Amino acid sequence: MPLLPETELNNKPVKTLKIIQSEVQSTNRIALSVDCVIFGFDENKLKVLLIRSDMKKFQSKWSLLGDLVKPDEDLDTSAYRILKQRTGLDHLFLEQVHTFGSIGRHPGGRVVSVAYYSLINVQHHKLKILDNELHWHDVDSVVDLAFDHQDIFNTCYCRLQKRVQEHPLGFSLLPNKFSLRELQNLYEAILGVKLDRRNFRKKFFAMDFLIDIDEIEENVPHRPGKLYKFNYSKYEKRDKKWVGIDF
C-alpha cells in the first residue's frame, strides 16, 4: 500500500502534539458515565438489580447502577468498580453493549453513557444486600425507569437474549453445580419461551460441555436430578467455524 505523495490537495496541515492536545482540551469535553444492567436468576425468574434514583426529578423512579467515569479510569475498570461497590462481588461476567449519547438524555447536562450488562449468581450476592435502596426486580416488571434507562435496559436485555444462545453465559447466573432442570428454567426465563425437555437435554449432552460430577440434588420433594458443572476449559479449546447465512 504505497503512501501518497504530498500534494496541494493535502490541504490539511500535519498536526503537532501541541495542536492535538489543545483540541482535546478545549470546549469539546463531555461527561462520561457507565451504566450497568446487573442480571440475576432467582426463583426461576430473571431479575435485574435497580436502585432508587438519587435525583429529585426522578424521585419515584428506579434506575440502573451507574457513575461518572473518572478521568484516569478505563471504561471497563469503571464498570467493574460499580459492580464491586454495589454487589461486593469480583470477577463478574461483564460485557459492553452500547453507548447512549442523545443530547437531552440527562438533566444535569451533556452526559454520554456507556452501557454494560453483568451476570451474577444471586446465591453469592444475597448475603450482601446492605443498601436498602437496591432492589431485585423481575425483568417483566421493569417499566418506566429514570432517564433513558428503559432504553438501555431493553437494549441490554435483548443483547443477553441473543448472546446466551451463542455463548455459555448462562452458567454465570447459576450456582457452580446445577441440574439440567435449573439450566432449562434459566433459558426459558431469559428467552421467554417453553422448551421441550428431552430435546433440551439432548442438545446440551450433544454439545458435550457438561461435566457429570456424580452428585444429585438435595432437599427436593421429588426424585432428585443429577448435578453438572460447565466445562469451561473444554469450551475454550473448541474452534467453531460458523458460516450460516440466514435472515
Place this chain on the structure above:
Amino acid sequence: MPLLPETELNNKPVKTLKIIQSEVQSTNRIALSVDCVIFGFDENKLKVLLIRSDMKKFQSKWSLLGDLVKPDEDLDTSAYRILKQRTGLDHLFLEQVHTFGSIGRHPGGRVVSVAYYSLINVQHHKLKILDNELHWHDVDSVVDLAFDHQDIFNTCYCRLQKRVQEHPLGFSLLPNKFSLRELQNLYEAILGVKLDRRNFRKKFFAMDFLIDIDEIEENVPHRPGKLYKFNYSKYEKRDKKWVGIDF
C-alpha cells in the same frame, strides 16, 4: 413494585439538579470522538476507506476517519457528519459497534472513541474522491494503523462478518441491481471462504427476498446472469423467532 421507605440506610442524600449539574461540570469531563470504519466492495474485494494520519507522531500510518463529538451533537449525528464530509453520501448504513476508552489510547490526552462501521456502494462514491489523502485499502492489507485503530478496525470487521450472516446488510455494498454471482462474491469476500454456488442460490431463493427484475447483465464476456433487487419491504414484515441454542 413497592418503593422502599426512607430509612437511615438510605444514607445518600437526594440530589438536587444543582448538585447533579456541578458533578457533571467539574473535572469529570473527557473528550469524546467518533471513528468510522467505512467498508466498500470493489473488484471482488472488500475495502476500507482510510486516511493518512494528520498527527506528526503517526505520520507514516493510516488511520480511520474520525472527529471529536461536538458538545451539542448526538453520537449518531456525529458519525453521519463524518460520513457525509468524507464520502459526500447521505443515508448510509451505519451501526455503532463499541466504545474504546483505554487511558493511553490517544497521545493528545484522554479521548474516548465510539466506533461505528458503515457500508457504501463504491459506484456512487467513485466520482467523489477529491481528497487525495483518502484511500481504499483491501481489508487483508490493513495492518499497523495509527492509535488503537487496528483494534477498532478488527472489532468492526468481525462485527460485519457476523451481522452480514444474520441481516441483509450486504446489499448496501452492492449496486441496486445485482447478479447472484456478485452477491456470492460479496459474501465470499466478507467471510473469507468459498461457498458452493448451487447451495448459495438455493439458500437465497428459499429465503425469498430477491426480486427478479427481468433484466440481465450487460457487457459481460460470457452468458449474462439475471439481475435482482433486494425486497426490503418484505424483509421488514417478516417475523422471525430465533431460538437456537448452540455454542
Place this chain on the structure above:
DNA sequence: TTACTTTGTGTAAGTTTTACACATTGCTTC
C-alpha cells in the same frame, strides 16, 4: 462454426430438528 466461460438447475445422502410417552426414582403422607 468452434471454443470458451459462466449461468442455471436437481437429486441423493447425511445430518439436524422436532414431536412425542412411559418407566423409574425418591419423597410424602396415610
Place this chain on the structure above:
DNA sequence: GAAGCAATGTGTAAAACTTACACAAAGTAA
C-alpha cells in the same frame, strides 16, 4: 410400608435442512 405424587431419565420416527456434486444452455470472442 404401601400408595400416591412429582419430577427425572431415556429413544424413535418423521420432517426439515444441509451438503456434495455434474451437465446442458446461453452468450461472447475469435
